[in-house]
Amino acid sequence: MPSLLLLPGDGIGPEIMAATKRVIEYFNAKGAGFELTEGLVGGAGYDADGTPLPPATLEKAEAADAMLFGAVGGPKWDNLAYDLRPEAGLLGLRKHFELFANLRPAISYPALADSSSLKREVVEGLDIIIVRELTGGVYFGEPKTIEDIGNGQKRAIDTQIYDTYEIERIARAAFDLARARRRKVTSMEKRNVMKSGLLWREVVEATHKQGYEDVELQHMLADAGAMQLVRDPKQFDVVVTDNLFGDMLSDIAAQLTGSLGMLPSASLGAVDEKTGRRRALYEPVHGSAPDIAGQGIANPIAMIASFGMALKYSFGMLDEANALDDAIAGALADGLRTADIAAGAPSIDTEGMTDAIIAQL
Amino acid sequence: MPSLLLLPGDGIGPEIMAATKRVIEYFNAKGAGFELTEGLVGGAGYDADGTPLPPATLEKAEAADAMLFGAVGGPKWDNLAYDLRPEAGLLGLRKHFELFANLRPAISYPALADSSSLKREVVEGLDIIIVRELTGGVYFGEPKTIEDIGNGQKRAIDTQIYDTYEIERIARAAFDLARARRRKVTSMEKRNVMKSGLLWREVVEATHKQGYEDVELQHMLADAGAMQLVRDPKQFDVVVTDNLFGDMLSDIAAQLTGSLGMLPSASLGAVDEKTGRRRALYEPVHGSAPDIAGQGIANPIAMIASFGMALKYSFGMLDEANALDDAIAGALADGLRTADIAAGAPSIDTEGMTDAIIAQL
């Protein structure tokens, strides 16, 4: 039986997870047979167990085929020590399961192209994907410290480290993905100021020569890449980049579409040689939105679409994944909007949107 | 006598510098008395002297009140060793003179608001400034290495380091600047994943309390900040951020305006206690554009406007600076366009645009 660990987290996390659970149960009623367990993470984990990643959650994650992750964080936990912050729960999961390949599609929903700050013709039909390295770079490198250095001065140090194998495996993920798309990969780094950028480019280039020459490869400096993303995003297909650049570039790409509340992501690990399973976590690109939490008005689409990515990448259920994508597009085409995408027009709540999507299935 | 060192550099650098020299000579004819010297930097320095920052250039820079810098780099020098690359000349100047405060205005010229990829109403009237820390962070921290670690693997390391005083002085620069503007500073970092982000926020906050409370201070995570910059750039006034985030955020901000070829920048150091002068380098935000170099069609406005920033920040010649800004706006309002901003309509060349600006003065 396929199994899923649900990790609602904080803020609107529990609300959008409840909505997604209804969608999963719909598929179960049709015989999909998903086994669901739930776990605590983020601020919810800290409040219950004093840590954003309780051992019980890790155990459940070990046992499940994939994780659905809501969102973490909020003002309540803003002053916690660095390792106790809600985000540390998410970073811990990424690192523990070596979920190195973060896929962040930026798709412009036709019904929403006008809600972007970009001109309609610049974003209409946009369908690109950012492949972000997720377990290396400045996020995890040591030393990572703040020390007193005397005279009232402190010194903060963060370390960006990349080894050849880390770059090679994310490059392969990008090339493989491009093959099922428009066969174009753009690699972004700052080789003009970072040694990790130099190695990044060298390894991506070498990996390309190892059997990926049917895919077009282009290199861009990350600052120029950010510019080009804003100037003409449709020039891209797959963008591959490091953890920190990927954090910013994928947020920019999401914003371009005007569909932030709609965008899912997948974080994939290597195939486990013993179980044959690929470790995976699926989560919305948006955050925990504490300002609207508890009101039942959050847009559940990004979370539901993240389950759609799980159907595709963890369970090979392509028909179901497509049906779900169509159902979401159908509800939007019918004019249904949660408040975040209603641009002031009448809107429906989380439950209403979920009903509409299920009705479309 | 006020003195300026001209560093044309590579690509279109010499062309736009020649144009700017004509503007300076116009001011000299009116009695401004600028003494001009020239120096080699970047690929031009490497070709002549085997180094992107020849000692003779540094000597001239020591003697001058300010530097005007064109642009460096091009395919010709792409395979040089790390420290010999054209960019190393620019980085060397920034570091040698501790030009820690990089001011990058992003202004939407009314005549060009339609050339942005963003909707007119989102960028019309945009006037924000990115204050980027320029001599610290991952650009200069050690270790910065690539080593063989066996098994065919290499490891690349870059180090981001920030000390209290570095953050404090750039925060002060931002607050001081905001006072002459709309009194709002937004500080961007990633304190949720970087220790330098944590210290950044702490020091900016503490500096704010030391007599800057008349300026509104807001903090944003850099990824959310990049999003907000694309979603609604007019919400900002002054954005202060570190070297690497500033590199990307200022390029995005420049792109928003649709006026990339028009944007100048200033890189300012501390006031030298002996000479009372503030070290300064002024350069366009755009690069060396090797693809159009040698054709005489480059847009000289960003370089000329960089001289305008020198008038303002190095020489206190505010009337002249304003007159120059007005002359540029006037030439644009008359419909004159270089090819980069002509959107396919008839265009004039570098010299034609320079004539038009001088005629407006």
Ligand SMILES: CC(C)[C@H](C(=O)O)[C@@H](O)C(=O)O
């Ligand atoms: C919450 C935070 C730690 C995280 C990151 O920086 O990776 C988030 O911004 C993301 O992009 O998933």
Ligand SMILES: CC(C)[C@H](C(=O)O)[C@@H](O)C(=O)O
């Ligand atoms: C040329 C390069 C080293 C430089 C930088 O990264 O700082 C450039 O992108 C800039 O923004 O001035």
